[in-house]
Amino acid sequence: MLAIYLAPFYILACIYTGRWLVLWLGACHDIFKRKVCRGAVILVFGLLALSIPIGFFAGPWGIGRFINQAANIWFGVFAYVILVVLGADLIRIIIRRIKGEGRGLVKRREALARGGFLCLCVILLISIYGVVNAKIIRVTPYSVVIHKDGGSLDKLKIVLVADLHLGYNIGCAQMEQMVEKINGQDPDLVVIAGDIFDNNFDALDDPRRLTEILNRIRSTYGVYACYGNHDVAEPILAGFTFASDKKKQSDPRMDEFLKDSGITLLQDEGVLIGDSFYLFGRADKERPGRGIQERMTPGEITRNIDKDKPVIVIDHEPRELEELAGAGVDLDLAGHTHDGQMFPANILMKFLWENPCGYLQKEQMHSIVTSGVGLFGPNMRVGTRSEICTITVEFHPEQSEDLASPD
Numbered sequence: 001m002l003a004i005y006l007a008p009f010y011i012l013a014c015i016y017t018g019r020w021l022v023l024w025l026g027a028c029h030d031i032f033k034r035k036v037c038r039g040a041v042i043l044v045f046g047l048l049a050l051s052i053p054i055g056f057f058a059g060p061w062g063i064g065r066f067i068n069q070a071a072n073i074w075f076g077v078f079a080y081v082i083l084v085v086l087g088a089d090l091i092r093i094i095i096r097r098i099k100g101e102g103r104g105l106v107k108r109r110e111a112l113a114r115g116g117f118l119c120l121c122v123i124l125l126i127s128i129y130g131v132v133n134a135k136i137i138r139v140t141p142y143s144v145v146i147h148k149d150g151g152s153l154d155k156l157k158i159v160l161v162a163d164l165h166l167g168y169n170i171g172c173a174q175m176e177q178m179v180e181k182i183n184g185q186d187p188d189l190v191v192i193a194g195d196i197f198d199n200n201f202d203a204l205d206d207p208r209r210l211t212e213i214l215n216r217i218r219s220t221y222g223v224y225a226c227y228g229n230h231d232v233a234e235p236i237l238a239g240f241t242f243a244s245d246k247k248k249q250s251d252p253r254m255d256e257f258l259k260d261s262g263i264t265l266l267q268d269e270g271v272l273i274g275d276s277f278y279l280f281g282r283a284d285k286e287r288p289g290r291g292i293q294e295r296m297t298p299g300e301i302t303r304n305i306d307k308d309k310p311v312i313v314i315d316h317e318p319r320e321l322e323e324l325a326g327a328g329v330d331l332d333l334a335g336h337t338h339d340g341q342m343f344p345a346n347i348l349m350k351f352l353w354e355n356p357c358g359y360l361q362k363e364q365m366h367s368i369v370t371s372g373v374g375l376f377g378p379n380m381r382v383g384t385r386s387e388i389c390t391i392t393v394e395f396h397p398e399q400s401e402d403l404a405s406p407d
Contacts, residue, residue: 020116024112049074073127075378081123085119127380129382134381145393150276159390161388165197194335194336200236207253232249270305281314283296298323
């Protein structure tokens with residue numbers, strides 16, 4: 001529903017930036033002052049601006065897939081068009097107030113042409129960097145100590161991934177890289193903390209090949225996952241979904257996809273692994289999914305288990321940290337935030353989440369939030385990184401001061 005509320009602001013932003021584009025081109029060369037050329041510029045800009053709703057109605061098939069992919073790139077580029085043009089316009093107003101209106105028409109035209117060219121260079125550099133940066137998956141290491149008996153285990157190496165968002169932005173190439181990075185860590189356990197899909201199963205580029213790629217993940221105890229708020233079948237526009245009274249749940253093909261990929265889905269349920277530690281996968285807070293009306297509370301998660309054993313939870317959103325710690329959870333693994341994905345949203349995340357990304361200790365519990373592998377909406381990352389997290393867990397029953405931080 002947020003997409004509908006934001007639509008008027010998007011239209012106004014398009015009019016504002018489109019006006020400056022026409023003025024800038026006119027300052028660069030007189031040919032752009034002709035009606036035919038000006039009309040062509042407006043037409044091209046209008047098609048780019050409309051690529052988001054056109055892609056939404058075109059669907060994931062044929063040319064619709066190409067339009068949706070182009071729209072996601074445009075969405076990211078346009079975000080920086082607005083920021084840069086607004087910044088340049090503010091600087092222009094400040095300079096005019098300081099220097100007055102004494103400059104001649106020719107000088108103002110030259111200043112507009114040069115300023116517009118500088119803005120264009122900044123926008124292109126940021127956009128190209130953002131698209132390239134989003135495709136590079138880094139490895140972020142952590143080490144934590146859990147003061148419980150790990151049974152036959154002294155150490156456990158976990159690889160945490162989240163927010164794959166398989167769809168228009170993320171496909172086989174990114175998954176090939178992710179699996180290679182995971183296997184390179186030689187993990188004991190791999191967990192996927194939600195948003196495996198980007199709402200529309202039909203948007204997957206090649207489901208059969210994707211399952212083959214994911215089946216290559218190698219770990220001692222297997223691959224486990226929980227669902228997130230995007231692992232449901234519903235329309236999505238520019239990364240935003242629509243409000244509905246209908247219960248939102250996964251497409252049955254999503255469930256089958258995970259099974260075929262060798263991934264065990266934990267829907268508000270836990271397992272005892274190797275008689276050494278518990279792993280519990282929470283249902284999503286916003287969209288708990290098929291068969292679940294309201295997800296279990298932190299207290300309910302640990303009520304009927306042996307809390308002398310280590311308890312590890314995967315939860316898509318890093319919520320209820322204090323409650324989870326109070327219930328005896330030792331390690332909470334999450335995603336969802338993308339660390340803001342694009343500057344300046346990464347700055348805002350610090351005001352929205354207790355642990356927006358990285359490591360936080362809450363009493364005896366360790367909270368680790370990954371910025372994720374995939375992308376939400378715009379096909380770029382600026383000021384953030386795509387990552388998998390390796391977490392080396394040491395089990396020490398004796399009580400001592402916790403030391404836990406990124407390596």
